[in-house]
Amino acid sequence: MKISGEYLLPVSRDDAYTILQDPAMLARAIPGCETLEKIADNEYHMKMKMVLASMSGLFDGKVRIADPNPVSQFRLIVDGAGKIGFMKGDGLLTLTPADGGTNVHYDGSVEVGGTIAGVGQRLLDTTAKMLIKRFFTKLNTEVAGSAASSGKG
Amino acid sequence: MATTTVKPETLVGKKVRRREDPRLITGTATYLDDIKLPGMYHACVVRSPYGAARIKSVNIKPALELPGVAAIFTGDDVKDLPSVPCVAQLPGLRMPHHHMLAQDRVYFVGHPIAVVVARDRYLAADAADAVEVEYEELPAVADPEKALAPGSPAVHPQWPDNTAFTFHQEGGHIEEAFREADVIVKQRITSQRLIPMAMETRGVVADWHAAEKSLTLYSSSQAPHLLRSLLAGIFGIPENRLRVVAPEVGGGFGSKIDIYAEDMLMTFVTQRLNKPVKWVESRRENFLGTIHGRGHVDYYELAAKRDGTMLGLKLKIIQDLGAYLQLLTPAIPTLSVLMMPGLYKFKHISADVIGAFTNCFPTDAYRGAGRPEATHGIERMVDILAAELKMDPAELRLKNFPAPEEFPFPTATGLAYDSGNYALPLKTALAEVEYDKLREEQKQGRQTGKLLGIGMSAYGEICAFGPSPATPTGGWESATVKIEPSGKVTILTGASPHGQGEETTFAQIAADELGVNIDDIVVYHGDTQLVQYGIGTFGSRGTAIGGAALYYALQELKEKIKKFGATLLEANQVSLSGGACIDEKSGKSVSFAEIAAAAYRALKLPPNTQPGLVATHFWEPPNFTFPFGAHVVITEVDRETGEIAIRRYVAVDDCGKIINPLLVAGQVHGGVAQGLGQALWEQAVYDDNGQLLTGELTDYAVPRAHMMPWIEASHTVTPSPVNPLGVKGVGEAGTIGCSPAVVNSVVDALSHLGVRHLDMPLTPEKIWRIVQAGGQA
Amino acid sequence: MIPREFDYEAPTSLQETLQLIASGERKLLAGGMSLIPMMKLRLATPDSLVDLGRVPGLNHIVESSGTLQIGATATHHDIETFPLIRGRCPLLAEAASHIGDVQVRNRGTIGGSIAHADPAADYPAALLALEAQIRLVSASSDRIVPAVEFFLDAFTTALEPGEIVVEVLVPAEPGAEGYSYEKAPHPASGFAIVGVAARIQRSGGKISLARIGVTGLGARAFRAMEAERLLESGSSLDQAVATVGEGEDANSDLYASAEYRKHLARVRAKRALEVALRRAS
């Protein structure tokens, strides 16, 4: 499944590039992320608890940052597997300066397997989009929060 | 002695109500899941979530430690056992060893990896969840055309071209036909993968008796004797110590002819644990692990004269086989080849089939099995030719049918169509809808943008599988008729009905032949310990072969009854009528019950005659039967949304003689429902990784009652000369006739926009896009 | 298709129910038509269910001073068939009649449906068009939220942990109001590809009020406010419906792409409005 979209982060491109690769920040923004531990450069082990409506599932997987091209582009690769199936996301994030901050454009694909793929067709696209939205919304609040606490805002 | 004889009412041809229904309607029938044996364990299968992967490890320890878990078996435990069987044979066929549990790799989503056995099904499901499997995902391929392309991932590493077999058949001189042709039309036509979706899922209860070294296996099967033979071979259990019982079976549509990994697994488990064990398939497993149907990509070329005379037909079939070969998998597309000429007088044909492995569950016989694909193809091609020639599609069809006196009609594919009057149903159906008026309405409507479609199919099918040389399972059928000492009649049929209603139709036949009350007759089936060897119910064979076997058994028995009657009446010549033997000279008679009593009491035996009244007949049919008919469908297409409404559905079927019109109507209605499902809604969609995206009923659209149009069904009757009953078979007709008629109708509605072909299913968006694009696909 | 083990409690008063769920650990069970299928697939694995089925006074349907009060456990079938709703809020009855099949309508409840907030559910479109209000109660609060503020995102509502939907409040129909619910169902699930609920009031040959609720198109049901405004200011139907779903990030699945859905929403909106207009005269 192909997905793409864009969000505005209210920070400079340099900051956006750093924030989007900051494991502490990712851990807080990735929906359901419970732990994120570094296992290699640009590679993290992640435990996630996805909760969506009545559904919930534990996932165990990896987050990887690849093909970095500071400060305009990198790939974010997330994959995880659990009892209810597995998922893989591979997105190219492109950062461009914009009015009021940085425009983050993402373009990628999401693959799911197992029960979630076989019984949730109707809702996959909606759900994927919603999770991405949650990610950026959370990132935005985090950014705003840290900006406020560091006195820059 | 009683002397009155009443001419009983004949029952064949009457709307006798199904004798099966009271137990079904009151919920008292015994389906597989109703079987409970003392001390029975329950099994749950751990399945792969990947379409292709290497199994790195399977850790059963956490599951084994859970309460109530009796045992867990993995691939290693069954590695030396034979393959899940495929009985189809083709030259050069590559047959992968289909282990009942995956070994080091998985080949499709749902591939069994381990079986967990526990005290109850809830514990078994929990424990299955606790089995830890580590996978390394491998590239997969789910589309048969992609699978055949160079560089595609290999489903089986040993066969990088993903080709299981190629098959070629020719008749006449195809190149000549194409040289002589004035017009050649070509089209790629698909018949998408479908899921049979029997209301009752599969299930098995296996019960090993160690002391007797015997096994009783209950399975929701369409072919219990076949299951017995194959299991006996696989496990080395003598057939006379292996009893297979098909209890009440809630539909099969072909999907329950197969022997499945789970039939074998439960046999394995009960022997290992010395306990009965039950496995019942969930709906989700039914999607993933019971055979699918269709899965064709067809390339057609039709050569014709300008006057519409059809000359030659070329066909290339790419068959999506799935990852393994189930019972008949590779044979199914060869049936499409046999029926590729449809009802038309082609002299020249050429066909190539390529069987492609994919990382999907295997395809096999689903209602129609190869014939819906063939019929859909030829009936689409005829419409495409009609459009090319600017000829009326009905006229084109009528021009190319063999005449009734040309039967038996030899086809270019080597068949002999038994009997037919192909023009009659088509003309009847067209008259019924007032064809000419409709064409006028269509023309008028187009002025105002109304999209009215008139579509037809003239279908033929091959039924009553079949002569044994052409049927891998054997093609005969058997029947035993016993008249008990009290005069009650017991019938044992080798057919294995699972919804078709032969407990009713066979009783009708016997009641008429013997002249006894239908309530005195009981029909048994589906238990190999009770019934003599039989083949089973599939391929519209139940009545055409099983019924014929019964007919002959009845004739043998009637002869013996007459002998006893003559002895009792001390007459030379007696006739059997109205449940009694009558001395034609004196008019004296002796009742059936009296004869039965005498035959078993055996005080006075006729010359050269032994006691008892039992006859068994095995009947090998000399030919297939070839039902036919015409379906005409009137559709209205909503130009703004692409939605299709069926205004009328007229079916005129010819299935030879009709034993019971109620049951024939039921078969036609059910068949049309499944044909409509294919035409409009259903499709099994796998993504590129082999994930089945339509893996539940929330996404896989099986037609429901409120989605069905009113079906105006009627019949013409052309008896088959192949069997003494004159019947042809009707189990698959509705499905076969339906999909091309619907698609032809919708294409017809859009034809003035330049639309020539649409692939199924005809989803509203597909239609809307075509209309938006002004007919350009 | 066998759920994980769970505890089951069936309280017999609202008070008891609210106490049980206050901790946020337990899950409510109403009709079970959304929750149980998830549990059987083990996509939902709640430890503990609290069944609303025996809580008295939760399935009322009454009218009081121009407002219909519909209890959370009123079933879709109740809402489809109750004379009070058919007479005084026919749009809601019509929407209910489109939900799933008979079995689902017999068990499913309005409270469960809106709490679940499936992006393709039928009620939300109708409740938005009706400008309904939803009463939410917890052990420590009791508040009324307008429908527009209740449906936030796919499967996401204004419900706080420990809160429960107790009733839905809809205005009783003032008289010659026109209404319609137009739905394009998915052939498998029966859920809306799109569903459009429309209400029209006329005065002096003009549209004095237009309300349009749309479901299935986006992550949550929404009101097509621009179209409403255009209709109320005398624009043509075509002009108005052309704005339905504008800027909406439309859903897509195997059966219907985002582009088609958006188109379908406009066609269905027009048809719903046409019927509503007819009924309003």
Ligand SMILES: Cc1cc2nc3c(=O)[nH]c(=O)nc-3n(C[C@H](O)[C@H](O)[C@H](O)COP(=O)(O)OP(=O)(O)OC[C@H]3O[C@@H](n4cnc5c(N)ncnc54)[C@H](O)[C@@H]3O)c2cc1C
């Ligand atoms: C085959 C099928 C077809 C369907 N088709 C449609 C359709 O076409 N249109 C449509 O709109 N819906 C459809 N549905 C969904 C159906 O309407 C459900 O009934 C509804 O979504 C949930 O209501 P319920 O009472 O069954 O809730 P449940 O399944 O019991 O609960 C759903 C969720 O809501 C929570 N909940 C329940 N009651 C409350 C409450 N009072 N307060 C707070 N939280 C609560 C539960 O904890 C749970 O998380 C279909 C369902 C099925 C099975």
